[in-house]
Amino acid sequence: MASSRPALERELFRESIRSFVDKEVLPRAEELDEHGKFPDQLFQRLAQLGYLGLRYPEEVGGQGADFQTACVFYEELAAGSLSLAAIAAMQTLMGTVFVHRYGSPDQHERYLKPALRGEKVATFALTEPEAGSDLGALRTRARRTAAGWHLEGTKTWITNAPVVSFLTVGAKTSDEPGLGNIALFLLDASTAGFSVGKPIEKLGTRSSLTSEVSIDCDLPADALLGNEGEGVKNVGGVLSEIRVMTAALAVGLGRRALEDSARYANDRQAFGKPIGEFQLIAAKLADMATELHAARLMTYDAAAQLDTGATITSLAAMTKLFATEACARIVDEATRIYGSYGFAMEYPAQRWFRDARFLLYGGGTSEILRGLIGRAVLGRQGRV
Numbered sequence: 001m002a003s004s005r006p007a008l009e010r011e012l013f014r015e016s017i018r019s020f021v022d023k024e025v026l027p028r029a030e031e032l033d034e035h036g037k038f039p040d041q042l043f044q045r046l047a048q049l050g051y052l053g054l055r056y057p058e059e060v061g062g063q064g065a066d067f068q069t070a071c072v073f074y075e076e077l078a079a080g081s082l083s084l085a086a087i088a089a090m091q092t093l094m095g096t097v098f099v100h101r102y103g104s105p106d107q108h109e110r111y112l113k114p115a116l117r118g119e120k121v122a123t124f125a126l127t128e129p130e131a132g133s134d135l136g137a138l139r140t141r142a143r144r145t146a147a148g149w150h151l152e153g154t155k156t157w158i159t160n161a162p163v164v165s166f167l168t169v170g171a172k173t174s175d176e177p178g179l180g181n182i183a184l185f186l187l188d189a190s191t192a193g194f195s196v197g198k199p200i201e202k203l204g205t206r207s208s209l210t211s212e213v214s215i216d217c218d219l220p221a222d223a224l225l226g227n228e229g230e231g232v233k234n235v236g237g238v239l240s241e242i243r244v245m246t247a248a249l250a251v252g253l254g255r256r257a258l259e260d261s262a263r264y265a266n267d268r269q270a271f272g273k274p275i276g277e278f279q280l281i282a283a284k285l286a287d288m289a290t291e292l293h294a295a296r297l298m299t300y301d302a303a304a305q306l307d308t309g310a311t312i313t314s315l316a317a318m319t320k321l322f323a324t325e326a327c328a329r330i331v332d333e334a335t336r337i338y339g340s341y342g343f344a345m346e347y348p349a350q351r352w353f354r355d356a357r358f359l360l361y362g363g364g365t366s367e368i369l370r371g372l373i374g375r376a377v378l379g380r381q382g383r384v
Contacts, residue, residue, distance in 0.1 A: 011071055017076040020049065022227040025080030032083050033351050036199075036206035038163045042084055043091075044051035047118025052091055053294075056100060060108055061116045068303040070244065071248040075299075082355040083207035085249050088157045090208075091115060093245055095122030097238050098168045098184050107186060111166050120165035125155040125213060126235070133368050135170070135232060136179055138213065142171040151185055154214050157263040161196050161211035163287040164189045169215065170232045170235070173228050182231035185223045204354035234371045240316035241306060247299040247323035250359050254292045254327040257334040257352045260358030261285065265337055275337070284337055295323035314376040324359040331356045 024045060046052050055070040056062025070092070070179030079164055099112045099122075114120040131137035140153025145291040151171055158167070167187045174181040187194065193216035200210045226234045241363050262285055265276030301317045305312050331352040340347040360366060377383075 010072060010137060013065075013069055014072045014076060017051070017073055018079075020122075021076055022082035025077070025084060029081040029083075030348070030351070032081055032207040033204075033355075034206075036209070038091065038209055039084055039087070039158075039207050043087065043121075044090055046084075046116050047116070051088065053116035055092060056096075056112075057115060060100065061113045066307045067244070068300060068307055071244065071299060071303045074245050075252035075255070078228045078249040079256040081207070082253050082358065083205045083354065085252065086205050086208040086358065087160060088246055089249065090124065091122055093166065093238070093242060094124035095160070097241075098124075098225050099186060102184070102234070103186065104222055107222070111186070111188075113369050121160050121163050121165045122160055123160040123167050123269070125158050125167045126159075126170040128154060129156050129212075133365065135182060136177065138170060138172050138182060140169065140171040142173050142185060144173075145218065147218065149185065149219045149223055150179040151187065151215050151217050151223075152210060156212040157200070158213050159208055159210055161213050161335055162199055162209045164196070167213075168225060172233055179232045183228050184225040184231045184234060185219060186225055187215065187217060187219065187223065191217045191219070196295055203357055204351070205358045208358075239363070240302075240312050243320035244299060244302045244306060245367075246363045247295065247302070247319045250323040250327035250356075251292065251296050251299055253352060253356060253359070254288075254295065254323075254330040257327075257331045257349070258285070258288045258292055260348065261288070261334040261337045273311055273323055281337060283337075284333045288333055291326040291330060295319075295326045296373075299323055312332040314373055317364065317369045317372050317376075320363055321373065322365055324356075327359060328356045367383060 025042065028042065029038070038239070050063050050075055053062035054065045054073055055067065058064050074085060074089060077088055096112055096115050099107055103112060111120060111122070117123045126135070126137060128140060130139065140151065140155065143150045149170060153171060155169065166189055169185045169187050170182055171185060172181050173183050183210045195214045197212040200212070202210060222376070262276070265281055265285065266274050298319045302312055302315050305315065331349070335349045335353050338347055338349040341347045344350070364372070
């Protein structure tokens with residue numbers, strides 16, 4: 001795959017991933033939600049098809065695709081199962097990007113390349129019981145030792161933790177307050193002193209297993225990814241990608257809800273005609289389609305700008321904010337179109353409604369994003 005794809009080639013890729021989703025993911029979406037188990041078989045299929053390495057260069061086993069193409073992948077996979085899409089997003093972005101950017105050639109061989117082949121499961125561990133959006137409150141501590149580092153702390157809401165092979169962990173390297181002493185570390189899950197708590201029972205994305213982890217580990221000197229004290233800077237360097245990726249997931253889930261709701265509105269009869277012919281139902285579909293279209297335009301515009309190397313901090317925040325909130329509204333309206341069946345577990349509307357909540361938190365809550373955007377607008381005196 002070229003580093004910059006023409007629109008036609010990208011749409012051909014969309015058809016390919018959509019075919020995979022229709023044939024192999026959608027038929028299992030309900031099962032994944034019901035049983036809440038890590039989908040090993042589908043995870044391996046993503047690896048076999050080259051999707052896990054989509055956005056990485058060929059020299060490490062990737063496909064060399066641009067970020068717009070990656071967003072096509074995230075969108076289409078989310079239209080099949082947001083649980084599987086969340087797993088793939090962690091594996092292909094947050095769980096591996098720091099190893100790729102700051103890891104040694106040996107770490108690429110031992111961790112990155114096997115992860116892109118689906119042989120290892122990766123994750124990113126930053127959130128703590130007392131530190132979510134407030135990174136300055138991190139308590140996980142990294143102390144230098146004669147052999148390298150000792151890492152100690154607790155992380156929570158860690159995606160893929162029950163099946164993880166390696167983690168990128170955020171920790172403070174001194175007791176000084178603030179953000180200037182946060183660094184990133186590579187932690188092999190087989191290291192003595194690492195343990196995983198029981199999975200957190202969640203409302204949605206139930207096959208994307210999430211747990212608390214405890215860390216009391218000795219690490220080698222090369223476990224430090226990037227420079228000491230540059231953890232926040234390094235995370236910030238991919239935060240816009242994370243937010244735009246989350247927007248792409250929202251577009252995919254919203255599209256599934258819209259398409260299936262329209263199909264239901266055409267099939268469901270009331271008072272002698274399809275319910276879609278009633279103005280208030282048609283109005284719901286119109287609003288859903290309009291918001292979805294706007295979210296898609298914002299998402300792929302932001303992705304295109306990321307492909308040019310532009311800094312889009314505010315735009316990425318606006319894109320994530322709008323797309324995820326739009327998705328939440330779309331799936332809510334879907335349950336209303338389904339009526340009482342939107343409340344029934346045998347229909348997918350309730351799953352879309354539950355899964356959509358997941359998108360509102362990762363990469364910055366709507367409240368955090370509104371604060372960020374507001375400060376940016378004030379700084380530019382209203383110019384956007």
